[in-house]
Amino acid sequence: MTRETAMTTAARVVTLHELKSTCSDCSLRELCLPMGLTEEEVEQIDHLVATRRRVRGAETLYRAGDAFGSIYAVRSGFFKSTVLSEDGRDQVTGFHMAGEILGMDGIGTEKHACSIVALEDSEVCIIPFPRLEEVSAKVRGLQRQFHRLMSREIVRDHGVMLLLGSMRAEERVAAFLLNLSQRFTARGYSPSDFNLRMTREEIGSYLGMKLETVSRVFSRFQEEHLVEVRQKHIRILDVPGLSRMTGKEAC
Amino acid sequence: MTRETAMTTAARVVTLHELKSTCSDCSLRELCLPMGLTEEEVEQIDHLVATRRRVRGAETLYRAGDAFGSIYAVRSGFFKSTVLSEDGRDQVTGFHMAGEILGMDGIGTEKHACSIVALEDSEVCIIPFPRLEEVSAKVRGLQRQFHRLMSREIVRDHGVMLLLGSMRAEERVAAFLLNLSQRFTARGYSPSDFNLRMTREEIGSYLGMKLETVSRVFSRFQEEHLVEVRQKHIRILDVPGLSRMTGKEAC
DNA sequence: CGTTGCGTTGAATAAGGTCAAATAGAGTGG
């Protein structure tokens, strides 16, 4: 029995754009959940992805408070995650692109703790969590990789805390741009030329500052020929210069 | 063969203060890794803890860059974790007390990403990570619980980001005090009367502000009869008042 | 071609940081 048959005979909701590709032949294989797994292990996790889901720009993948059931691998597109404080303020906690895993915030309480909104038309692979746990108890590489991913999420968050707690506005923006650049590079896009998918307000929220401040910093960077900014389009002109901005000048 | 015999016959380094107690009869059972496990499951994880380690106040449990091999459960005492930025600044990312798990930052890269320092004489249970992965592949409840713990760490970090990114100094301090109070309560201590183990500088680092600002906010809270502060001793006088400070007045 | 949402810019203001000095404890050695 081929994998295809096994998939199609399983009872589940079938949407238009599932099927077609498995982890085995997904181009994101080395950025995503299967990262570092052997050929054999990847095949074992192929049937993890129950289905996929398209999320149009501005649509919500899930909301804080929603019941948790699955985690999601970003297949294409761009997302933001936000947390809501008791008194209604919300804060962007991250931006997410292809290969990244969403939803791990829900494991602890069976309810999602943040909301995920697509910033452009996107697609995610849906991985039912009970199935992930089941398979990862058998496939040692998957267990390791999943733990690695959660750990990296924690480390990433610590990096953001460092940014929010100890950097000034210019340093934050510089770090933000360099981080984006690096992630685009890892996905085969230009390191120096990209479009921001988020608004100034979303950037500000993520970086703990007001949108006007973000705009001012962009303008200042432009005057200093570090970047070229035209609306959402960014061209990084001077990577070493930006790196120096992130705080190394303090040495 | 009793559990005790099984333990003492196993070949391993024996320090003075290990043995004595297992997860099964540890008082922190319901706060720590075994939380929510069945009697039977807890027995299966009793031999997870290879050994314990005392860490005197101001000593380091591990440092950023150290090879990762184990995670740690705080048995007693109080710790801080710090991350170091490339340019030498460091930032406190958390304070940790009995029952909490340390070290998960190292899973992703096999190197610890932050440093852990004891703020008073403390003791941790050392849980070799390969063993944890091995056992959690068999004991389903342990697998779930470990995932829950990592997830909660992520959610906690998001909470800190919210605090750092969107609250003002007074709100941060109020949230900090209420958080401590709640965690002390969960451990059977007074909700309103406790000693801070950390300096103003460490609090400031955690909350993204300078020690002078922390001190000023404490003084202001004291004038408003929200708390009584005498050096490291804190008495919370008005919980609802403090809660209002955390931002609810913005509504 | 007006409307709408997003982005930029300027001026005034507030929040917190910096620098400096005074004070309070905790621990030490005589």
Next chain:
DNA sequence: CCACTCTATTTGACCTTATTCAACGCAACG
């Protein structure tokens, strides 16, 4: 027990940075 240190903390005066408020520009869209 007391004087002495050392460090943590508090407080004040001043300064820097980012926020607030407001106006304006620009591009997309009906």
